[in-house]
Amino acid sequence: MALGARLEVRQGQGLVITPQLQQAIKLLQLTHVELEAYVETELERNPLLVREDVDPEVDAADPDPRNEEVFAADRIPESGAGPDLDISLEAEASPGERATGDLSLGEEAGGAVDWSRVGSGGSGLEGDEDLSQRLPEARTLREHLAEQLAMAGLEGARQAAALVLIDSVDESGYLRCDMEETAERLACDPPFLDSVLGVLQGFEPTGVFARDLRECLYLQLKERNRCDPAMIALLDHLDLLARRDLAALRRVCGVDDEDLRDMISEIRALTPRPGIAFGGEPLSPVTPDVIVREGSGGLWNIELNSDTLPRLLVDRRYFARVSAGARTEAEKIFVADCYSQANWLVRCLDQRARTILKVASEVVRQQDGFLAFGVSHLRPLNLRTIADAIGMHESTVSRVTSNKYISTPRGVFELKFFFTAAIAATHGGEAHSAESVRHRIRQLIEAERPGHDVHSDDRIVEILKDSGVDIARRTVAKYREAMRIPSSTERRRLMAVAG
Incomplete structure (x- = not known):
């Protein structure tokens, strides 16, 4: 077969992630401390960005510096906002204000911002410098303990309690x-x-x-x-x-x-x-991103913590002045680029705040039993359940819940705290929390008495299946070992020595 070079035209589809979309993804997953550092860098780099508590230069005759001359975080400009993200902004609260919502049946707190359009991959993106590269790389004690917890076999309420204790070290x-x-x-x-x-x-x-x-x-x-x-x-x-x-x-x-x-x-x-x-x-006290307070009628009031949200403005008056004074093409391009990036950043901060509020509101709705009655009432919950309920991608929920904290009447918890494993039920019934199953196993073993049959792992499986829990023998063994309970043979021997 002869080899040769030739030209071909092929048509295909692909997802192109622009630098602006990369910025949007990174902003979503940053902690409030990392976000503040990022904003400080942008304030130094972009002369058109100012903090909301710092008034831009205005005429003395204009009593309101934001009157059609300064673009605030709660406004979307008609033009010059950069690439069209095609994301609807339905809520009115800006990230500089406390967006609140009473969580009740059929109502949602926050706006519908679908970040699934900007990508569904992991956090590693090429292009802009990753902010994490400027942070210390040394592993903290909390990270070391959290890694061990992931391999300890604790689930449900036990895992939730373990996370609380880790945060107290x-x-x-x-x-x-x-x-x-x-x-x-x-x-x-x-x-x-x-x-x-x-x-x-x-x-x-x-x-x-x-x-x-x-x-x-x-x-x-x-x-x-x-x-x-x-x-x-x-x-x-x-x-x-x-x-x-x-x-x-x-x-x-x-x-x-x-x-x-x-x-x-x-x-x-x-x-x-x-x-x-x-x-x-x-270790320093954790600053929550979301605050939950008990309201009337069994509802929960949910609001963003404004202390963790940067409040930025785009100085449109200064933009008009410097753009009018730009003479060369390079100067005009630089000013226009700064204006576009400033508008985009303010818009992304607004969407980030609303997305966090929307995810947190659904988490509270799913886990209201914990808020009302305690850790034993944690429901089985995974990222997909939240994503399906609010119409977002699972990776978006994962980014939002990582390193974001929520203050509740029972304390401050990471949003990941509320996600617990589930054990399937027999005959298609409602799934059981892993912690409730572990509690049942412990009860069965603690009820054993000398002179009676000691439950083997297989026997425990049979008992649980009779009560509607579909569980494998190896899972029972894993739970028993995690609770440091000896095997049936060892328990039988210990009873014989004690008796």
Whole structure:
């Protein structure tokens, strides 16, 4: 067969993501801290952008600097706004104002902004410099703990409670929250929260989630299998060690001088601040992006936190003046480009705010049981459910819920907190929350008594299926191991020894 060069014309379709659309996608997924840094950069680069609280230069005869001369965030210019995004803006609130909505049946809070048109891929886009490249690359302790949580097998209410405890860990690795108050805030039993903490205290670095120095050292010694009675006595009298009262330590520990020296050497080899090795700045209070308050008649009032929303204006008067003074073609192109980009940025900020409000409103509607009754009433929820309900793409919901926080009467949570796994029901019934299934498994095992049959994993599967839960044996085994419950063989042996 002869080889040769030839020309062909082919017709095809493809998605072209312009720099403006890349900017829109990036703005949607930025945290409010990253967004503020991005806006500061744009303010320095674009002379036509000003903050709303800084009045642009106006004539003294004009009492209103925004009277047809300054384009605010709540207005869309008739021309010069850049490429047509073909996105309808139905709400009237601007990102500089508090857009609110009472969530009730048949009503939506916020505007309908369909960001699915601007792309459905991941966050890695070529073109503009990624803002994340200017942020510290060191992994924080919270990120390290969150990665381990994803592999711990906790689901439903247990995973939700674990996220709350992770948010309460300081930069040294210590748990800085009152367990009873946290259990009351989540409307769960203290033993339930203690069991979740027991799982988290098995995370790396060893000693993390300790509530004081003694517990931190105890967790590290326990991992080394060195928690004998003498060492426990030493941990109970760390004040004597701090005063170097060795004689008193020998008496309370019941050891001689050589053993005491060895024990002290072991203590000194431990890490009193296990989380300090991780990067990141000291933890600061989270600023919520959305605020939820209880309204009348069982409704929830939802509003954007205006403190996290940049308020920008486009100085149209300054644009008119500099464009009139532009002489060369390059100057005219530069001024027109700045004006177009400024309008586009203000429009994108407006759409970002409305999209966050719309997603958060649907999340609250789906999880109103949690807000009213606590963590045990979390419903099974995934990104697709929210996306279908509000008519957006699943990737858009994923971007909105990542690193965005919502303040509720039960505390401040990341939006990801409200997404829990589901267990299918038999005979096509309503799905069960994974946490409710785990609770049922624990109840079955705790009800076992010596002299009676110990439930194997297969038997638990049969019992659950009889009650309408369609679950696999390996899933039961995974849940049981995550709750640190021994197998049926080990439980039977322990009962025999105890009896």
